[in-house]
Amino acid sequence: MTSRLIIAIDGPAASGKTTVARRVADILGYTYLDSGAMYRAVAWKALRDGVPLDSPGRLAEIARDSRIDLVRIGKALHVLVDGEDVTERIRSTTISQAASHVAVIPGVRTVLVAQQRRAGEAGGVVMEGRDIGSVVFPDAGLKIFLDASVETRADRRRQEHLAKGEPFDLSRMLDEVRARDRRDRERTTSPLVRAADAVFVDNTAMDPEETARLIVMLARERGGVA
Numbered sequence: 001m002t003s004r005l006i007i008a009i010d011g012p013a014a015s016g017k018t019t020v021a022r023r024v025a026d027i028l029g030y031t032y033l034d035s036g037a038m039y040r041a042v043a044w045k046a047l048r049d050g051v052p053l054d055s056p057g058r059l060a061e062i063a064r065d066s067r068i069d070l071v072r073i074g075k076a077l078h079v080l081v082d083g084e085d086v087t088e089r090i091r092s093t094t095i096s097q098a099a100s101h102v103a104v105i106p107g108v109r110t111v112l113v114a115q116q117r118r119a120g121e122a123g124g125v126v127m128e129g130r131d132i133g134s135v136v137f138p139d140a141g142l143k144i145f146l147d148a149s150v151e152t153r154a155d156r157r158r159q160e161h162l163a164k165g166e167p168f169d170l171s172r173m174l175d176e177v178r179a180r181d182r183r184d185r186e187r188t189t190s191p192l193v194r195a196a197d198a199v200f201v202d203n204t205a206m207d208p209e210e211t212a213r214l215i216v217m218l219a220r221e222r223g224g225v226a
Helices: 017-028 035-048 056-065 093-102 106-120 132-136 150-163 170-186 208-221
Strands: 006-010 031-034 068-073 076-081 125-129 142-147 199-202
Touching: 006 017, 006 132, 006 208, 017 031, 017 125, 017 208, 031 035, 031 068, 031 076, 031 106, 035 056, 035 068, 035 076, 035 093, 035 106, 035 125, 056 106, 068 106, 093 170, 106 125, 106 132, 125 132, 132 142, 142 208, 150 170, 199 208
Parallel strands: 006 125, 006 142, 031 125, 142 199
Antiparallel strands: 068 076
């Protein structure tokens, strides 16, 4: 019987982790788990309830007291907070920036990492984030560190906003992506790092389908796919 892998995909903002992870999961018949959505969910609830982002104790309490479910409906992953579907609401720029602050709080990370481990411990999952291979699943069968040039990543993020009718200047987006990179790499708790045994994939010149197919090939080499 073929063992089903845990596939951990880490990387900086706008490296394509979410799109690629979803496609890898589709191809392999695995479950896709978006760890970042859980931090966004906590950030969304904090902003909704007027909880300051510089209140680590209260933010950790939100994480402990909230039920965050990642539910697959058809081919789409929906994010529920206490039973309320917030899938679209957690994708705004405001929530994205807030989530990067929430994610550095040890009390929040402790709660959410435990949830992530429970969700993926049986294998057959693709999970993406910034510390999946280094912290959440250090024994994952396949670890990928996905990256692209900062200019490419900024333009991808800008295109996402344009598609939503939210125009963004490229120079402003470059500043935001660089600032996010600094926060992710310099935070004291679970900083963004490439795990020693992670395969580095630069997809600056690759589209999501090409990137996903490469990762699927690597998974098959590891024996995690029939």
